[in-house]
Amino acid sequence: MTDTTKNFGTGPAAASKTFVYLSLDSILDPGDTLIGSRPVGVLSSGSYSAGSTLVTIPADATPGIRYLIVLADGGQAVAESIETNNTRTTSIAVGPDLQVSALSAPLSALPGSAITVTDTTKNFATVPAAASTTFVYFSLDSILDSGDTLIGNRPVGVLGGGSSSAGSTVVTIPVDTTPGTRYLIVLADGGQTVGESIETNNTRTTSISIPFPDLQVSALSAPSSALSGSTITVTDTTSNLGTGLAAASTTRYYLSATSTYDTTDILIGSRSIGTLLNGASSSGSATVTIPAGTVVGRYYLIARADGEEVLAETNETNNTKYYRIVVQ
Ligand SMILES: [Ca+2]
Ligand SMILES: [Ca+2]
Ligand SMILES: [Ca+2]
Ligand SMILES: [Ca+2]
Known part of the structure; x- marks a missing residue:
């Protein structure tokens, strides 16, 4: 610790000691630890003493940001015009970091x-x-x-x-x-x-x-015609063409009047798809029922990957594939 102790008063100051304390905070109080002192000789008005004191941080000091408080006239040997301005404080990091x-x-x-x-x-x-x-x-x-x-x-x-x-x-x-x-x-x-x-x-x-997955229905097949109210087997391949892993999902099958999926299409079945690594595919079949009472005519069987919309994908608009089917 290097300090300068100066006499700012108009009269001379007798010899004194400058004390060094270690403190948990920046205010000197009775709980602080005196860790060193140095003698200061007689100081005439305006003169000062600069000097150093080798102090030891106590081995049991709690790590943290601590304070070194230097007190002029420690021990109070010199009566002064102002006794409340004798400290100067600096912080010190104690412990490893x-x-x-x-x-x-x-x-x-x-x-x-x-x-x-x-x-x-x-x-x-x-x-x-x-x-x-x-x-x-x-x-x-x-x-x-x-x-x-x-x-x-x-x-x-x-x-x-x-x-x-x-x-x-x-x-x-x-x-x-x-x-x-x-x-x-x-x-x-x-x-x-x-x-x-x-x-x-x-x-x-x-x-x-x-990375995000990208599910698509890469293949879809079914009978080209079916009776209203009958069950048919639909076979599809659901592929993950993204770079990310696709968690478990469901491929849904719809009967639609148009080749594009919309929310008015009739859900007729689904197939569970397990986790798909990037580049992996799941092929499988499901039995679906053409609803009884379906008006005879040309329809589209639409398979829709991630039909429950639980997975975030790089492309959410490429998930369907259709197959033409005639309901008789
Ligand atoms: Ca004093
Ligand atoms: Ca720690
Ligand atoms: Ca640290
Ligand atoms: Ca997709």
Whole structure:
């Protein structure tokens, strides 16, 4: 600690001592710890003494932003014109300070896939940090909160002042993740085992794109004619032509007067489609009934992928395929 103790009064000041305190706040009070002092000689009006004091931060000092308070005439040996202006304060960071100084991960990934997250966890303080664990979270937004999913962690050894640990963690993107922009949040000292001067700077975030699927009905067949009220077998192939994973969906079948689907079309059956990876297809059949009383004529059997409209896709307008059918 280097200070200048000056006599601002009009008369001389007898010899005094300048005290140094460590404080949890910036105000000197009886709870503060005296950690050093230095002698100051007689000071005539306007003269000063500049000097340094080697002080020790107590080993048991609680980490955090603390205050060094220097007090002129500590011990109150000199009567002064003003006794209430004798302190000067500066802050000091006590303890290590872990931060994630670098982070990299793939720009996109499929739900359920394993990816490698690489981080550098660094101790930005001058004092060592005990061993810690760096956590990796998956988040819907860029802010770490209690709703985020812990998907991995890696051990970080003791880090001396200014030193760092670079390492990788293999994590799995939650299988139920929906498409869109998501976030990987890496947290130094996850689990909070290391007391630090600053506990609020421990995260680093990167976005990761979960790609969208694109379901289409790539093939459709049925009898070319059917009796009103009869059951027929419809066979289709529902394909995921997007880059993302398609969660389970339903392909619905409609009887329509036109080749394009609209909400007035008559739902006559459906088929469940399991999860489809990008590029994958599901072929299958369903038994459907031509409603009794259907007026004889030419119709369109329309198959509509994601007929329940539960999946977000890159293209929502390419989900139907029709097959001409005559109702007799
Ligand atoms: Ca005094
Ligand atoms: Ca920190
Ligand atoms: Ca901590
Ligand atoms: Ca589609």
